[in-house]
Amino acid sequence: MDKDTNSIQQKRSSELVIDDTDRKLLTALTEDSSQSYSELGAKVHLSAPAVHERVKKMKAAGVITKNTISLDGTKIGRPFLAFIHVNYTGARARENFAGLHEDADVEEIHSVAGDSCLLVKARCQDANGLDELLVRMRGFGDVTNTRSHVVLTTLLERGPQAGLD
Numbered sequence: 001m002d003k004d005t006n007s008i009q010q011k012r013s014s015e016l017v018i019d020d021t022d023r024k025l026l027t028a029l030t031e032d033s034s035q036s037y038s039e040l041g042a043k044v045h046l047s048a049p050a051v052h053e054r055v056k057k058m059k060a061a062g063v064i065t066k067n068t069i070s071l072d073g074t075k076i077g078r079p080f081l082a083f084i085h086v087n088y089t090g091a092r093a094r095e096n097f098a099g100l101h102e103d104a105d106v107e108e109i110h111s112v113a114g115d116s117c118l119l120v121k122a123r124c125q126d127a128n129g130l131d132e133l134l135v136r137m138r139g140f141g142d143v144t145n146t147r148s149h150v151v152l153t154t155l156l157e158r159g160p161q162a163g164l165d
Contacts (some may be wrong), residue, residue, distance in 0.1 A: 016061035018162075021046065025054060026063070026162030033067045078105070078123040081151040082130050085116035090142035094118070097140060105133045116147070 018026075024044045028035060037048035037055070044051065058064045073079050086097070097118055100106045108121035120137070124130045127150075134146055 016057060016063060018058075018063065022054060022058065022063075023162045025051065026058070029055075029064070030159065030162065033069075073123045077125055078129075080124040080126050080130060081154065082122050082124070083149045083151070084120040084122060084134070084137070085147040085149075086118040086120060086137065087115075087144045087146075088117050088140075088142045089144055093140060093142040096142075097137070099140075100137070103133070103136065105129060 021044050025040060028040055028043050037051040040046075040055075041048045041051045046054075055064065073081060088094070088097075094111065094117070097109060097120075100109055100120070105122050105124045106120060107123055108119075110119045111117065112119045122130060122133055124133060130148065130150075134148070137143060137146065
């Protein structure tokens with residue numbers, strides 16, 4: 001016999017297939033993540049334990065990455081929303097900007113393709129707060145320029161949607 005039977009077989013990871021019921025669950029959770037499994041089950045015609053098991057599997061597979069709440073920027077004293085395009089030179093500049101994750105004015109940082117290197121979503125108290133953030137950002141060095149777009153009205157703001165196609 002030439003077959004090696006002493007080796008340990010690797011467990012194959014099967015990718016979770018998201019069905020229509022999972023998508024309905026995800027949609028309900030994005031609308032209100034504080035719903036009980038019973039409430040969710042009533043919406044998708046499953047028992048609470050069945051919903052719990054599906055949610056647990058989606059968390060384990062990384063489909064659901066976290067449970068969170070959404071805050072109203074105006075009501076918490078940060079009504080001034082802006083998107084900042086940043087250009088820089090040097091390999092370390094991008095790493096320096098990762099340090100902005102500790103800045104309360106910064107909501108998102110994206111490395112982008114196009115005429116900018118980074119896109120930063122910032123929510124500040126006012127225009128002076130944005131100015132102070134820009135000064136902090138320029139302090140990282142190697143910043144060649146920034147362009148800020150101030151939001152006047154938000155028509156839609158949401159994360160990825162699990163809706164049915």
